[in-house]
Amino acid sequence: MKARSTRARVSFVVLTIAVLTAVFMVRLVDLQIVQAEALNAEADTKRTLTRVTHGTRGDIVDTRGAVLADSVERFDIVISPRVTLLRKDASVVVLEDLKKITEIIGGDPNQMLTMILENPESDFEYLAKSITLEQYQAVDDLDISWLYYELNPERTYPNGEIAGNLVGFIGTDGPQAGVELTADECLAGTDVEASYARGEDGVALPGSAVETLSPDDGGTIALSIDRDLQFYVQQRMAQTAESLGATWATGVVMRVSDAHLLAVSDWPTVDPNNVNLADRGALGSRAFSTPYEPGSTVKALTAASLIDAGVANQRTQVVSPYALELANGGGIISDSFYHEDQRLTLAGALVESSNTAIAQYTDLLDAASRHDYLAKFGLGQATGIGFNGESSGTLYDAADWDARTNYAVQFGQGLSTTSIQMASAYQALGNGGVRLPPVLVESCTRPDGTVTDIPSTEGTRVISEAAAEQTLQMMEMVYSSSGSAPNLAIPGYRVAVKSGTAQVAENGSYGGNVVISYAGLAPADDPEYIVIATAGIPDSIYSGAIASTFRDIMAQTLTTYRVTPSSTSGPDLPLRW
Amino acid sequence: MSTNLAYAQPQPLRRPSERPAHIEIVTTRAQRKARPRMLYAVVTVASFFVILAAQLLLSIVVTQGAYQIDSLQYEQKVLMRTEQSLLESLSLQSSSQNLAAQAAGLGMVPNATPYSLDITDGSVFRLPGSADPTGCGGSCGLVGNTLLSGIPLVSAESAAAAATAAKSPVAATPGAATPGGAAATAGTAAPEPSNNAIPAPVTR
Numbered sequence: 001m002k003a004r005s006t007r008a009r010v011s012f013v014v015l016t017i018a019v020l021t022a023v024f025m026v027r028l029v030d031l032q033i034v035q036a037e038a039l040n041a042e043a044d045t046k047r048t049l050t051r052v053t054h055g056t057r058g059d060i061v062d063t064r065g066a067v068l069a070d071s072v073e074r075f076d077i078v079i080s081p082r083v084t085l086l087r088k089d090a091s092v093v094v095l096e097d098l099k100k101i102t103e104i105i106g107g108d109p110n111q112m113l114t115m116i117l118e119n120p121e122s123d124f125e126y127l128a129k130s131i132t133l134e135q136y137q138a139v140d141d142l143d144i145s146w147l148y149y150e151l152n153p154e155r156t157y158p159n160g161e162i163a164g165n166l167v168g169f170i171g172t173d174g175p176q177a178g179v180e181l182t183a184d185e186c187l188a189g190t191d192v193e194a195s196y197a198r199g200e201d202g203v204a205l206p207g208s209a210v211e212t213l214s215p216d217d218g219g220t221i222a223l224s225i226d227r228d229l230q231f232y233v234q235q236r237m238a239q240t241a242e243s244l245g246a247t248w249a250t251g252v253v254m255r256v257s258d259a260h261l262l263a264v265s266d267w268p269t270v271d272p273n274n275v276n277l278a279d280r281g282a283l284g285s286r287a288f289s290t291p292y293e294p295g296s297t298v299k300a301l302t303a304a305s306l307i308d309a310g311v312a313n314q315r316t317q318v319v320s321p322y323a324l325e326l327a328n329g330g331g332i333i334s335d336s337f338y339h340e341d342q343r344l345t346l347a348g349a350l351v352e353s354s355n356t357a358i359a360q361y362t363d364l365l366d367a368a369s370r371h372d373y374l375a376k377f378g379l380g381q382a383t384g385i386g387f388n389g390e391s392s393g394t395l396y397d398a399a400d401w402d403a404r405t406n407y408a409v410q411f412g413q414g415l416s417t418t419s420i421q422m423a424s425a426y427q428a429l430g431n432g433g434v435r436l437p438p439v440l441v442e443s444c445t446r447p448d449g450t451v452t453d454i455p456s457t458e459g460t461r462v463i464s465e466a467a468a469e470q471t472l473q474m475m476e477m478v479y480s481s482s483g484s485a486p487n488l489a490i491p492g493y494r495v496a497v498k499s500g501t502a503q504v505a506e507n508g509s510y511g512g513n514v515v516i517s518y519a520g521l522a523p524a525d526d527p528e529y530i531v532i533a534t535a536g537i538p539d540s541i542y543s544g545a546i547a548s549t550f551r552d553i554m555a556q557t558l559t560t561y562r563v564t565p566s567s568t569s570g571p572d573l574p575l576r577w
Numbered sequence: 578m579s580t581n582l583a584y585a586q587p588q589p590l591r592r593p594s595e596r597p598a599h600i601e602i603v604t605t606r607a608q609r610k611a612r613p614r615m616l617y618a619v620v621t622v623a624s625f626f627v628i629l630a631a632q633l634l635l636s637i638v639v640t641q642g643a644y645q646i647d648s649l650q651y652e653q654k655v656l657m658r659t660e661q662s663l664l665e666s667l668s669l670q671s672s673s674q675n676l677a678a679q680a681a682g683l684g685m686v687p688n689a690t691p692y693s694l695d696i697t698d699g700s701v702f703r704l705p706g707s708a709d710p711t712g713c714g715g716s717c718g719l720v721g722n723t724l725l726s727g728i729p730l731v732s733a734e735s736a737a738a739a740a741t742a743a744k745s746p747v748a749a750t751p752g753a754a755t756p757g758g759a760a761a762t763a764g765t766a767a768p769e770p771s772n773n774a775i776p777a778p779v780t781r
Contacts, residue, residue, distance in 0.1 A: 067668040073658055133662040158668035160722025231673040231720060232707070238719040239711055274723045490705050548710075555705030562693045565702050 055189025058218030165285040169272035186444035190216040224260035233263040244538035259436035291393040291416035295502025298412030305373035308467035311364040320357035330403030348575030371398035377425035430527030433468040487547040492565035494524035499543040518550035677715030
């Protein structure tokens with residue numbers, strides 16, 4: 001009897017333990033296996049802190065390292081009106097605090113209070129945006145408990161309008177224009193999130209970093225632009241445009257030896273710090289994006305083509321009337337000034353910028369060859385820079401030239417180019433007939449020191465070295481003997497130059513509006529720099545109005561780069577016969 | 578204290594009447610003689626505590642390190658921000674527009690007849706110089722910069738005051754910022770040239 005009751009008791013205990021163990025097992029499996037993932041995730045959210053580290057967007061600098069675009073840290077002040085208003089006598093106390101804040105960051109405290117009172121249930125409102133580091137530190141020192149801060153990386157352009165059209169700007173949706181947009185791949189940094197388990201005071205628990213990655217900062221873009229020269233060119237072009245009453249103006253300086261663009265000015269222009277102040281049409285770079293009929297500056301290219309083809313030389317003679325009836329039925333073309341018949345050499349035709357003379361030389365070479373020369377000079381083709389909104393200009397196939405265009409293209413009408421394309425074509429003249437791809441972006445340097453985006457230096461031969469040299473000599477005659485020579489003189493230097501006055505086609509016909517330009521190289525005996533100054537729709541229709549602008553920019557360029565004066569005197573070619 | 582409890586004769590288990598022990602384990606004389614070594618126990622227990630203490634200390638150090646890392650990281654962040662803020666200010670101050678305006682404000686003009694020395698052959702040649710049709714040396718505001726609106730122009734007086742204040746720390750009193758104070762300090766504390774500086778010619 002006693003033994004049986006003992007056995008029953010033991011059985012009961014064993015059974016109970018077994019049942020309890022089973023229950024615990026089920027619960028254990030449930031927690032550790034079935035619900036494990038969800039529970040871990042929930043725990044992580046309670047004890048971990050995710051910190052976003054911003055990769056800094058790279059700088060854009062000029063060729064000497066001067067900063068044109070810079071990333072800076074700004075702070076937004078964020079509040080929770082609901083929490084703010086929990087305080088006793090909230091509207092009085094908060095207004096006191098707001099007064100202290102607005103003393104530092106500016107603004108109207110009453111307006112801020114109204115905003116807070118109007119959104120009493122909100123948990124997220126901006127009190128102020130984009131305050132500077134000093135302001136942030138000063139506000140933070142006030143120890144106002146209901147303020148929170150958000151880091152807000154921004155972009156500044158310390159040189160304002162200098163190269164503003166080239167650098168571009170950043171809108172709320174990212175880069176909008178210029179190099180900011182086209183070189184975004186190099187400039188953009190990568191943000192990184194890292195999670196830590198945190199203690200009560202927010203300090204990361206040792207060894208708890210789930211993942212530590214360093215953010216990738218963006219690379220630095222170096223432009224070929226020289227800030228100080230760019231500053232001068234922009235000023236001089238602005239003065240020119242204003243004094244000529246022009247609608248637009250561009251100025252380009254290019255180095256001959258490597259086709260680097262040292263200055264590309266646009267007027268009107270944009271200050272990337274405050275894009276809203278600029279005309280909508282001035283947000284890009286006109287020098288890249290807006291082609292115009294260049295006019296007589298193309299005559300230098302025509303002369304170079306004819307000499308290279310061996311069908312003409314500096315002394316080839318024509319008789320140039322004021323007006324010439326084209327033999328192929330293309331109508332009558334005339335020169336811009338009335339004159340009696342002139343007996344001109346090719347050099348004389350450039351000095352007088354005679355359309356009727358150039359038209360007669362044009363007949364010496366077939367259209368297809370002339371087209372190929374213009375194409376090799378880079379007209380009608382993208383420059384390869386890939387600037388945002390860049391235009392290739394227009395050069396129709398030779399087969400599509402009508403009777404008049406066949407001649408007109410050789411003096412720069414019936415085709416269109418950008419200022420950059422003209423600079424590039426002249427670069428071939430200065431570089432012994434070899435045209436190099438123009439360069440705006442010199443390199444992208446990553447934070448780890450690797451350098452990418454090195455531009456190609458592969459040139460194409462357009463004309464022979466001799467043809468290039470002879471063309472420059474004829475352009476020197478323009479510098480020394482044309483009507484604008486006194487306005488072009490840079491004492492001590494030989495300069496090769498050509499003027500251009502092109503009528504602007506409006507609604508299918510040429511009206512009274514013109515584009516005037518001067519394009520040239522110096523020193524002519526060993527060309528180092530190309531300058532092109534262009535003004536669109538000026539009050540004056542004579543290219544001479546911009547001659548002194550060309551001279552000043554060239555003089556500044558020669559001074560900036562300490563170019564030694566020419567040791568020889570210029571050629572003395574016969575202009576008439 | 579006796580330890581014979583551990584070596585007491587094994588007591589018969591339960592129900593000696595039912596199951597008499599037939600076999601007894603008898604400790605040998607040698608075993609009986611073998612006293613437990615106190616040293617082992619002490620060493621073991623002590624090691625245990627030493628390990629525990631070391632672990633605790635390491636943990637404290639690591640935790641301390643976490644706070645130190647945190648504060649240093651914060652310090653680094655603040656310093657980087659300060660550096661960046663100063664660089665920002667520097668690039669703004671050194672912008673071409675600001676330099677041109679400040680220079681013009683101080684009465685400087687572009688050199689119309691610059692000369693250059695060619696160091697390869699020692700020849701001196703004249704450069705074309707900078708043409709300035711408007712006569713304002715780049716300070717006409719033709720090329721704008723909205724960031725510069727808050728930067729005041731340096732006047733000749735304030736520049737002199739700053740130079741005096743920098744050279745003689747004693748004179749760097751708040752009063753030196755005002756023109757009157759500047760004149761007073763310039764009169765009383767003439768700046769002394771430092772001994773290791775290259776003497777510069779006085780130009781007017």
